[in-house]
Amino acid sequence: MDDISILQHYWWFLVSLLGALLVFLMFVQGGQSLVPTLGKTEAQRRMLLLATGRKWELTFTTLVTFGGAFFASFPLFYSTSFGGAYWVWMLILLCFVLQAVSYEFQLKRQNLLGTATYRVFLFLNGVLGPLLIGTAVGTFFTGAEFVVDKSAVAGTAMPVISYWSNSLHGLEAALVPQNLMLGISVLLLTRVLACLYFADCIADETLRMACRKRLWIESGFFLLFFLTWLGGLLTSAGFAVNPESGEVYSAAYKYWHNLLEMPVVACILMVGVVFVLWGMVSGVRGKRRAFWPAAVGSVMVVLALLLCAGWNNTAYYPSVTDLQSSLTLVNSSSSLFTLKTMTYVSFIIPFVIAYIAWAWRVLDKEAITADEAAQEH
Amino acid sequence: MEAIDASLVDWSRAQFALTAMYHWLFVPLTLGLGVVMSIMETLYVRTGREFWKQTAKFWMKLFGINFAMGVATGIILEFEFGTNWSNYSWFVGDIFGAPLAIEGILAFFMESTFIAIMYFGWKKVGKGTHLAATWLTVIGATISAWWILVANAWMQHPVGMEFNPDTVRNEMVDFAAVAFNSGAVVKFCHTVSSSWVLGCVFVVGISCWYLLRGRHTEFAHSSIKVAAAFGLLAALITGYTGHHSGRIIAEQQPMKLAAAEGLYEGGNGQGLVMAGVLRPGADWTQPSEEDKMLFAVEMPYALSLLATHEKNGYVPGVRNILEGGYTLPDGSTALSAEEKMKRGRIAIAALAAYRAAEDPALKAEALSTLRENFEYFGYGYLETPGDLVPPVPLTFYSFRVMVVLGGYFIALFAGLLLLRRRLEKWRIVLWCVVLSIPLAWVASQAGWVVAEVGRQPWSIQGLLPNVAAISRLEVSSVQTTFYIFLGLFTLLLLAELRIMGKAIAGGPDADDNSQPNA
Numbered sequence: 027m028d029d030i031s032i033l034q035h036y037w038w039f040l041v042s043l044l045g046a047l048l049v050f051l052m053f054v055q056g057g058q059s060l061v062p063t064l065g066k067t068e069a070q071r072r073m074l075l076l077a078t079g080r081k082w083e084l085t086f087t088t089l090v091t092f093g094g095a096f097f098a099s100f101p102l103f104y105s106t107s108f109g110g111a112y113w114v115w116m117l118i119l120l121c122f123v124l125q126a127v128s129y130e131f132q133l134k135r136q137n138l139l140g141t142a143t144y145r146v147f148l149f150l151n152g153v154l155g156p157l158l159i160g161t162a163v164g165t166f167f168t169g170a171e172f173v174v175d176k177s178a179v180a181g182t183a184m185p186v187i188s189y190w191s192n193s194l195h196g197l198e199a200a201l202v203p204q205n206l207m208l209g210i211s212v213l214l215l216t217r218v219l220a221c222l223y224f225a226d227c228i229a230d231e232t233l234r235m236a237c238r239k240r241l242w243i244e245s246g247f248f249l250l251f252f253l254t255w256l257g258g259l260l261t262s263a264g265f266a267v268n269p270e271s272g273e274v275y276s277a278a279y280k281y282w283h284n285l286l287e288m289p290v291v292a293c294i295l296m297v298g299v300v301f302v303l304w305g306m307v308s309g310v311r312g313k314r315r316a317f318w319p320a321a322v323g324s325v326m327v328v329l330a331l332l333l334c335a336g337w338n339n340t341a342y343y344p345s346v347t348d349l350q351s352s353l354t355l356v357n358s359s360s361s362l363f364t365l366k367t368m369t370y371v372s373f374i375i376p377f378v379i380a381y382i383a384w385a386w387r388v389l390d391k392e393a394i395t396a397d398e399a400a401q402e403h
Numbered sequence: 404m405e406a407i408d409a410s411l412v413d414w415s416r417a418q419f420a421l422t423a424m425y426h427w428l429f430v431p432l433t434l435g436l437g438v439v440m441s442i443m444e445t446l447y448v449r450t451g452r453e454f455w456k457q458t459a460k461f462w463m464k465l466f467g468i469n470f471a472m473g474v475a476t477g478i479i480l481e482f483e484f485g486t487n488w489s490n491y492s493w494f495v496g497d498i499f500g501a502p503l504a505i506e507g508i509l510a511f512f513m514e515s516t517f518i519a520i521m522y523f524g525w526k527k528v529g530k531g532t533h534l535a536a537t538w539l540t541v542i543g544a545t546i547s548a549w550w551i552l553v554a555n556a557w558m559q560h561p562v563g564m565e566f567n568p569d570t571v572r573n574e575m576v577d578f579a580a581v582a583f584n585s586g587a588v589v590k591f592c593h594t595v596s597s598s599w600v601l602g603c604v605f606v607v608g609i610s611c612w613y614l615l616r617g618r619h620t621e622f623a624h625s626s627i628k629v630a631a632a633f634g635l636l637a638a639l640i641t642g643y644t645g646h647h648s649g650r651i652i653a654e655q656q657p658m659k660l661a662a663a664e665g666l667y668e669g670g671n672g673q674g675l676v677m678a679g680v681l682r683p684g685a686d687w688t689q690p691s692e693e694d695k696m697l698f699a700v701e702m703p704y705a706l707s708l709l710a711t712h713e714k715n716g717y718v719p720g721v722r723n724i725l726e727g728g729y730t731l732p733d734g735s736t737a738l739s740a741e742e743k744m745k746r747g748r749i750a751i752a753a754l755a756a757y758r759a760a761e762d763p764a765l766k767a768e769a770l771s772t773l774r775e776n777f778e779y780f781g782y783g784y785l786e787t788p789g790d791l792v793p794p795v796p797l798t799f800y801s802f803r804v805m806v807v808l809g810g811y812f813i814a815l816f817a818g819l820l821l822l823r824r825r826l827e828k829w830r831i832v833l834w835c836v837v838l839s840i841p842l843a844w845v846a847s848q849a850g851w852v853v854a855e856v857g858r859q860p861w862s863i864q865g866l867l868p869n870v871a872a873i874s875r876l877e878v879s880s881v882q883t884t885f886y887i888f889l890g891l892f893t894l895l896l897l898a899e900l901r902i903m904g905k906a907i908a909g910g911p912d913a914d915d916n917s918q919p920n921a
Binding site for chain 2: 089101102109112130137138181185187189193363364367371375388
């Protein structure tokens with residue numbers, strides 16, 4: 027591997043890691059979607075919202091940084107997907123706008139729309155955020171309908187290099203069952219994580235019991251949807267790249283072969299699945315601290331799947347309209363200079379993770395009580 | 404061949420402008436109020452007086468209400484570079500993406516982590532640690548401003564990159580030139596200090612309202628003391644950096660300077676228009692017999708001094724820039740707009756030839772032609788020389804509004820510091836200060852109008868006009884999202900104003916602003 031290839035793989039790893047952390051941190055969204063189900067009294071709803079309210083900005087920031095890192099390292103994806111799958115991304119953004127104001131405004135006097143409206147906003151963000159992001163990520167494996175022609179810049183009448191080949195602009199992704207199944211899996215995973223988080227950080231026995239009961243249902247459905255999707259992925263054809271010519275072609279069992287050819291990634295996936303199951307079983311059995319194994323497992327599973335999508339000569343954003351327009355690590359990345367520069371910046375990430383971990387520990391040291399929730403708002 | 408719908412460019416611009424202007428209602432208050440509340444908490448930690456803690460907490464409450472809206476509008480702005488300006492994202496993404504990513508890694512995480520400690524950590528960490536969290540929240544917001552302003556400054560003056568015809572994009576070759584060029588440094592200092600001014604006007608305005616009502620007088624006087632002193636310093640820095648900003652614009656964006664000054668015919672020894680009225684309906688793209696300025700009060704030679712540091716320095720007007728022929732500071736002769744457009748079209752055609760050629764000799768010839776004319780590449784997408792003229796009246800009047808209000812705020816803060824405890828007797832002054840609150844936003848928005856409208860038609864100065872930067876979408880899609888954002892942001896702004904109004908009416912003594920049993 028030459029320098030640029032190493033850096034392209036390194037940056038795909040970082041983008042995948044950010045994506046994996048985003049899915050984990052979307053337990054905040056899962057929690058929001060569970061508030062109407064779990065919170066039977068106002069005191070309980072306040073505790074639930076305080077628990078996620080201390081963390082929502084981390085999820086939000088991870089989403090923004092995920093976008094920024096993708097832009098810096100693989101600008102052609104930013105250009106093609108955001109400019110083409112316009113409606114999917116706009117809907118995702120709108121969901122997050124609603125979330126950003128709702129935590130702060132929901133309990134304030136004179137908030138114009140009323141507490142119930144802001145909580146509906148939080149519920150909408152809780153359901154649609156993970157569902158849409160999961161569905162959009164599904165297109166990394168199933169493909170999307172776009173065309174890229176870099177030579178278009180040399181035409182003065184229509185110099186735009188990429189365009190979507192249908193007028194649904196990304197909404198069509200929801201019509202593909204595999205994409206939808208991944209979207210539902212992500213939603214269910216965030217709800218599983220939220221149940222585990224609530225059970226750990228809220229000092230209310232009734233709520234803990236409710237979380238345990240809910241965990242059964244959410245875990246069951248998650249395993250059903252996720253394993254079906256994973257089975258489909260590993261047995262379907264994928265999008266391979268010829269490393270010499272750059273030609274993209276359809277290859278049978280591509281993602282299964284990726285796991286076989288990248289045993290470390292396969293191990294990360296398997297260990298991740300074990301950790302998620304460990305967290306679920308511990309949670310259902312009422313053990314404390316079950317959140318962390320499931321959280322670490324989620325990060326590992328998503329990381330492995332995203333690595334599978336881009337590494338090992340795979341087109342990570344395939345075009346089903348024009349196969350040769352598919353995006354690969356090679357044809358969509360930034361220049362060697364930019365990747366190098368950004369790599370130096372990335373060395374600060376462990377320091378960032380350290381202070382986030384410290385703040386997390388400080389805030390979650392003691393479980394939330396009804397009194398605290400009543401005072402904090 | 405399909406062509407770009409001009410209304411798509413207009414709607415894409417409108418949507419970006421809408422988002423940016425809404426975003427900029429909240430960000431300067433975050434930056435300004437953040438420093439004021441941090442100073443107050445520092446006073447609490449140093450003196451141990453509970454009074455300062457309550458004062459800091461009150462301003463923090465308003466900070467939090469405002470912060471949420473800044474975050475909400477900010478995420479849209481970042482992703483709109485991809486959704487609505489996809490060609491831009493590829494053409495300069497190799498350079499422009501880096502500051503955005505660094506902003507996320509260095510600044511956003513700092514902000515979002517420590518703001519949680521700031522709001523929820525009063526009883527969980529010590530006084531010193533809490534104070535550090537408050538300052539780190541503000542520092543995070545300011546670092547964020549640095550990187551996004553670096554990106555903006557680069558769009559105004561693209562440096563540190565080379566065009567790669569194989570990838571058909573510009574690629575970064577000098578990170579320091581991108582991140583630390585004089586334009587970026589001055590833009591950051593000017594924008595952040597003006598945000599401090601806005602935050603201080605907000606604090607003194609609300610404090611004066613309390614004095615008018617005879618409530619919370621100790622709190623109000625203390626807040627005015629801190630905010631007026633800091634505001635005066637910030638306003639002076641804003642004026643100083645504004646002067647440097649003008650000099651940089653004169654060098655790098657002469658058309659913007661000409662528009663901001665309403666200067667059609669340039670020349671030596673140009674005066675600075677202190678006040679003036681442009682002739683309504685004047686066509687700034689064509690010469691006319693009538694003067695395009697109805698009247699103007701000028702400070703003799705001041706514009707030449709500002710732009711060239713010489714009393715008789717040459718400052719080109721709109722017409723001179725379009726027609727060319729004058730001597731540039733490096734001794735060369737300025738090309739006309741027609742000539743630049745011609746060379747731009749040659750560069751674009753050379754790129755097409757380079758991409759199509761298989762014979763190495765033909766490829767090398769095309770590359771040579773491309774390199775020779777690349778400086779004017781973006782001009783090749785323009786249809787007429789008139790496209791190069793930004794909306795002059797909007798730029799001209801916005802510039803004056805910004806400068807006049809900047810001067811007014813210096814006087815305002817100085818006056819407040821002079822009057823001190825006697826302030827309560829001057830009810831007219833108290834009213835003036837209260838009514839000045841919205842003026843701070845007017846000045847701030849006017850500044851951005853000068854910066855962004857004045858550089859039209861460029862997304863990247865001289866390199867990529869808006870028409871070549873957009874995403875290929877249906878106009879109806881962009882219209883729909885425009886109206887969705889307009890409705891949503893307006894609704895949420897109204898909610899914020901009502902919540903803030905209620906919190907201010909409650910005052911610093913109100914323990915909480917929440918509903919007891921919602």
